[in-house]
Amino acid sequence: MLAESTVDETIETDVLVIGGGIGGIFAALYASEGGARVVLLEKGDTRRSGAAGMGISVWHQLLAPGVTLDDVAKDITAIGRSFIGTLGYLPIMKGIINENLIYLGYRDNWEIIHSLERWGVKMKWDNGDYAFYSGPGRLDNIRFHGRNLKKDLSRALKRSAVTVLERTMGVDLLTKDGVIAGATAFNIRTGEFIVIKAKAVVLATGTISRIFNPFNVTALGRFRMLYTYHAGSGDGAAIAFRAGAELVNYEVGGTGAFSDGTRTEKVPFYLVKPGARLYDNMGNRLEWEDCLGGLNTHTQFRLEKEGRAPCFWDGAELPDEWHEGFLAEEWREDLKLHTRPDCQPITAKFLRDRGYDTRKDKIEIVHCKPEHNSIFAGVLYDEYGQTSVERLYAVGDMTGGSTFTGAAQASVFGMRAARHILANLNKLEQVPIHEEQVVAQREMIFSPGRVKRGVEPLEVEVKMRDIVERYCGPERSEGSINWGLWRLRQVRDRFLSELKARDNHELMSAQEVRNLFLMAEGYMVCARERKEGGMMNFRLDNPEKMNVPWGKAIIAQLENGEIKISRRRMPELRPEFRGK
Amino acid sequence: MPVYIDYRKCAHCKICYEICPMDVYGWDEEKEVPYLAHYDECQHCGDCYYDCPQKCIDVTYPVCLW
Numbered sequence: 001m002l003a004e005s006t007v008d009e010t011i012e013t014d015v016l017v018i019g020g021g022i023g024g025i026f027a028a029l030y031a032s033e034g035g036a037r038v039v040l041l042e043k044g045d046t047r048r049s050g051a052a053g054m055g056i057s058v059w060h061q062l063l064a065p066g067v068t069l070d071d072v073a074k075d076i077t078a079i080g081r082s083f084i085g086t087l088g089y090l091p092i093m094k095g096i097i098n099e100n101l102i103y104l105g106y107r108d109n110w111e112i113i114h115s116l117e118r119w120g121v122k123m124k125w126d127n128g129d130y131a132f133y134s135g136p137g138r139l140d141n142i143r144f145h146g147r148n149l150k151k152d153l154s155r156a157l158k159r160s161a162v163t164v165l166e167r168t169m170g171v172d173l174l175t176k177d178g179v180i181a182g183a184t185a186f187n188i189r190t191g192e193f194i195v196i197k198a199k200a201v202v203l204a205t206g207t208i209s210r211i212f213n214p215f216n217v218t219a220l221g222r223f224r225m226l227y228t229y230h231a232g233s234g235d236g237a238a239i240a241f242r243a244g245a246e247l248v249n250y251e252v253g254g255t256g257a258f259s260d261g262t263r264t265e266k267v268p269f270y271l272v273k274p275g276a277r278l279y280d281n282m283g284n285r286l287e288w289e290d291c292l293g294g295l296n297t298h299t300q301f302r303l304e305k306e307g308r309a310p311c312f313w314d315g316a317e318l319p320d321e322w323h324e325g326f327l328a329e330e331w332r333e334d335l336k337l338h339t340r341p342d343c344q345p346i347t348a349k350f351l352r353d354r355g356y357d358t359r360k361d362k363i364e365i366v367h368c369k370p371e372h373n374s375i376f377a378g379v380l381y382d383e384y385g386q387t388s389v390e391r392l393y394a395v396g397d398m399t400g401g402s403t404f405t406g407a408a409q410a411s412v413f414g415m416r417a418a419r420h421i422l423a424n425l426n427k428l429e430q431v432p433i434h435e436e437q438v439v440a441q442r443e444m445i446f447s448p449g450r451v452k453r454g455v456e457p458l459e460v461e462v463k464m465r466d467i468v469e470r471y472c473g474p475e476r477s478e479g480s481i482n483w484g485l486w487r488l489r490q491v492r493d494r495f496l497s498e499l500k501a502r503d504n505h506e507l508m509s510a511q512e513v514r515n516l517f518l519m520a521e522g523y524m525v526c527a528r529e530r531k532e533g534g535m536m537n538f539r540l541d542n543p544e545k546m547n548v549p550w551g552k553a554i555i556a557q558l559e560n561g562e563i564k565i566s567r568r569r570m571p572e573l574r575p576e577f578r579g580k
Numbered sequence: 581m582p583v584y585i586d587y588r589k590c591a592h593c594k595i596c597y598e599i600c601p602m603d604v605y606g607w608d609e610e611k612e613v614p615y616l617a618h619y620d621e622c623q624h625c626g627d628c629y630y631d632c633p634q635k636c637i638d639v640t641y642p643v644c645l646w
Binding site: 044045047048049050053054166167188229230231344345346349350353354458503505508 | 598599600601602603617618620621623624625626627629630631639641645646
């Protein structure tokens with residue numbers, strides 16, 4: 001039953017945060033502690049929403065005492081790896097990322113650890129100390145029991161002065177003469193349409209996980225056990241893009257290997273580090289490559305064409321303690337530093353339900369599908385989390401232009417954005433709300449409830465994913481992308497106005513589909529512009545440009561409904577940050 | 581169905597309904613128990629399975645993952 005509220009609620013605040021994951025919660029708490037009024041929207045529930053919802057077990061980008069960023073980069077290089085997230089990255093990436101953003105993610109991270117502890121999260125290990133990894137290539141992260149990190153942060157949020165609206169989706173910005181006045185929101189439980197007046201908006205809506213069909217799609221087109229989460233519909237990215245914010249590196253997706261079945265990165269992470277083995281389908285040993293899962297997507301495609309796929313991970317050589325830990329759903333002391341159960345323990349349950357014994361069963365490898373979880377790609381941000389639109393900030397996995405993502409980067413930039421807003425708050429006047437915009441956005445949200453015949457949002461979404469995959473998958477060409485864009489727009493123009501919703505949840509789904517279409521289009525336009533190949537981008541029509549340095553980042557911006565492209569060299573590390 | 585709920589054990593705490601990241605559950609006000617309002621949205625994260633204090637809910641292993 002649709003519950004269309006006849007009463008709009010209006011809330012006035014200083015800072016509106018859209019998204020209640022790590023980035024959003026940090027932005028909200030810091031802004032609130034600094035004296036600002038804050039409203040946070042979360043379309044799920046802050047206790048289990050976002051990429052950290054199922055638990056995380058490692059906090060990255062944390063330098064051990066006495067260790068500098070240069071040490072980490074040198075150490076990584078010495079063991080023959082180039083490491084995404086430090087300055088020893090692949091040459092192809094030079095010029096497409098803002099190195100200063102990585103540096104700041106490291107530099108400001110200890111403060112984050114102390115804030116987490118202040119808010120009741122236990123960051124030290126059971127022995128009372130910070131559990132840095134020891135050994136080469138492991139100087140910059142700690143293990144911790146983060147199974148209920150989101151619950152802890154949610155508790156801190158609810159104890160603070162932040163107004164938290166759970167089950168409430170951010171719809172779109174309200175502006176007056178181009179200046180942000182606030183946003184509209186929709187409560188999927190009550191059906192309320194809400195207007196929030198704000199002086200600054202922080203977007204923190206995370207990964208986009210639904211532009212591609214993953215492996216193991218159900219008959220209904222939903223995911224099962226996606227590494228990130230299924231809620232990633234790019235709401236914040238679409239809000240930013242519609243407002244005219246610049247996107248960066250949107251053609252880049254992740255690369256590497258994932259496990260068939262459980263579809264989680266926890267398998268490759270936990271197998272690669274202790275040294276499991278890689279095999280092709282005839283039992284020939286393969287070399288580990290330097291990427292997630294140890295097998296580059298490009299290599300996987302080549303092996304496929306040679307008839308040697310699928311490939312497998314084999315953990316038979318690993319110690320028993322490793323297997324015990326990997327298949328455990330709850331952490332126990334005898335597992336020592338094995339933190340596997342703290343992170344997505346459901347995968348352990350599923351492996352066991354399926355009868356997998358990692359001691360004797362190989363795990364099949366599938367290639368990583370491009371996901372916009374900000375390995376490079378996302379809304380462009382600066383050192384204070386600002387997008388290219390005034391008063392609009394973006395933090396976390398939805399941002400791009402730095403290599404690192406994840407909890408550490410999101411929290412650091414949530415903090416930095418909050419502080420920047422606080423420093424400027426007294427200069428920001430509340431801009432009046434444009435009533436026509438409110439009416440238009442409300443109409444957009446509720447119209448699927450009035451469609452008589454129409455189509456289900458999921459059907460249209462799956463069609464979009466199919467088009468993107470077919471014409472702009474990892475292997476693509478200008479010709480295939482041109483055709484794909486035409487088809488995407490054709491489907492969009494035909495069906496978005498026919499989306500039908502049977503309840504409030506589906507009103508949200510319809511809005512998610514609108515957002516996804518916009519970001520899918522952005523992805524394809526940027527992919528067409530990127531003539532060079534590398535990472536997850538294989539331009540079959542330009543084989544001679546494979547792994548040529550890209551030099552400049554592709555920037556996309558909406559201007560009068562058209563996606564405009566430019567290129568920009570991203571800033572190198574500033575001299576004052578070097579050698580620290 | 582993605583989950584199996586043992587209603588005999590349900591303590592009516594509403595935690596599953598409140599925390600599900602994908603809004604799979606509805607709440608039956610009369611019987612004070614959860615029901616699957618949007619079962620196709622389930623991403624099998626196991627949050628309801630782990631967070632239910634009574635262990636009423638079992639997440640079933642979907643065929644597509646075999």
